[in-house]
Amino acid sequence: MSDWLYVRFVEGKGWDSRLIENYTGCWVSHVELYFPATGETFGAQLHGGTKWRSENNPCYRNVEKYEIWRIPLTRKQTSEVSGLLNELEGRPYDWLAILAFAFSFALLPRHRWHQKGHDICSGILAIVLKRLGLAHIERPVENYAPVNIYDVVTNLFGVEKVS
16 A cells, blocks of 8 residues: 655636736646645745645635645655655745746746745645656756646656545
8 A cells, every 4th residue: 555645736816826827828826735634735835935734724715726636655755755844844935936937938938046945836846756756857946837747747657636
């Protein structure tokens, strides 16, 4: 029997979500880890950076819809999750990367700004997928948009959509 890593993809109705959805041409504007046993999420958001949140947190009031996918984990991967999340918790949000992300689709297709040690939601997921050996992440993690993580996760071997 294997354990699972749950990834939640979110469509928001806030201005920031609409901006990301518009420029990527995909409904996904946010991605995070989800823990169904506790109803908690883990990921980077504009307000508060990378941390644990309750699924009832007010930051989710603008969620239009979401999908949850689960990825099978080996025992070794399962044992590494907690330490990895402890390492990532508390990292600040990468304002420069999100601005570059928005501009890259609109005006500056090859320009990337990034603050070292800061993350966006899809960057956190890229780190997790890479460090657990679940996916080949070849670009710098701040260059992954939520749509890129959606494409990676939904094409992994053994992945299942659960909602």
